[in-house]
Amino acid sequence: xxxxMEDIDKNFVHAVKxxxxxxxxxxxxxxxxxxxxxxxxAALGVRCIIAKSxxxxxxxxxxxxxxxxxxxPDVYDLCQEGxxxxxxxxxxxxxxxxTVPIRPIPDNLFAIIQAGGLVARYRxxxxxxxxGEG
Numbered sequence: 286x287x288x289x290m291e292d293i294d295k296n297f298v299h300a301v302k303x304x305x306x307x308x309x310x311x312x313x314x315x316x317x318x319x320x321x322x323x324x325x326x327a328a329l330g331v332r333c334i335i336a337k338s339x340x341x342x343x344x345x346x347x348x349x350x351x352x353x354x355x356x357x358p359d360v361y362d363l364c365q366e367g368x369x370x371x372x373x374x375x376x377x378x379x380x381x382x383x384t385v386p387i388r389p390i391p392d393n394l395f396a397i398i399q400a401g402g403l404v405a406r407y408r409x410x411x412x413x414x415x416x417g418e419g
Contacts, residue, residue: 286328303330306370310336310361314343323347333372335360348394351402359385 290297307326313336314322323346326334333353347354357378364370364380371379375389390398400406 286325289325289329298329301329301331305331306372307331307334308336308361308364308370309334311338313337313339314347315340317343317346320346320350323350323352327352335370335372335378337361348397349403351398351400351405353390353398355387355390357385357387 287298289301294300313334317323317340322343326347327350332351333355334347335355335357337358338356339347339354344354353372353374355372355378360370360378360380363383363385368381373379375395376387378385378387389395397403397406400409
């Protein structure tokens with residue numbers, strides 16, 4: 286994680302704080318074919334990324350790491366670094382006085398995000414089954 290995003294911004298790892306939201310353009314995460322990309326971003330405390338679109342493998346690896354990934358073509362052009370965003374889960378994003386509606390994340394993927402990732406989700410399901418709850 287100490288080298289996360291350094292090709293774009295050498296200061297990124299020093300400036301990012303837990304709870305920050307990343308905003309990106311088209312095909313965010315392109316070239317990241319392993320879980321290391323989203324895992325490094327998550328290790329820095331970023332749990333939400335909003336982009337115009339995501340590279341397919343990055344998107345699923347991000348979900349598997351418990352990240353909240355939102356696709357919308359509008360937010361990137363409405364904000365700049367340092368702006369505050371409010372994400373109303375599965376409803377909208379508020380940025381600079383504008384409200385951008387978002388599509389809900391499917392229930393099966395949202396359950397993985399809520400659990401903190403795919404491993405945590407299946408661990409919880411297995412434990413529930415062992416207790417006779419599932």
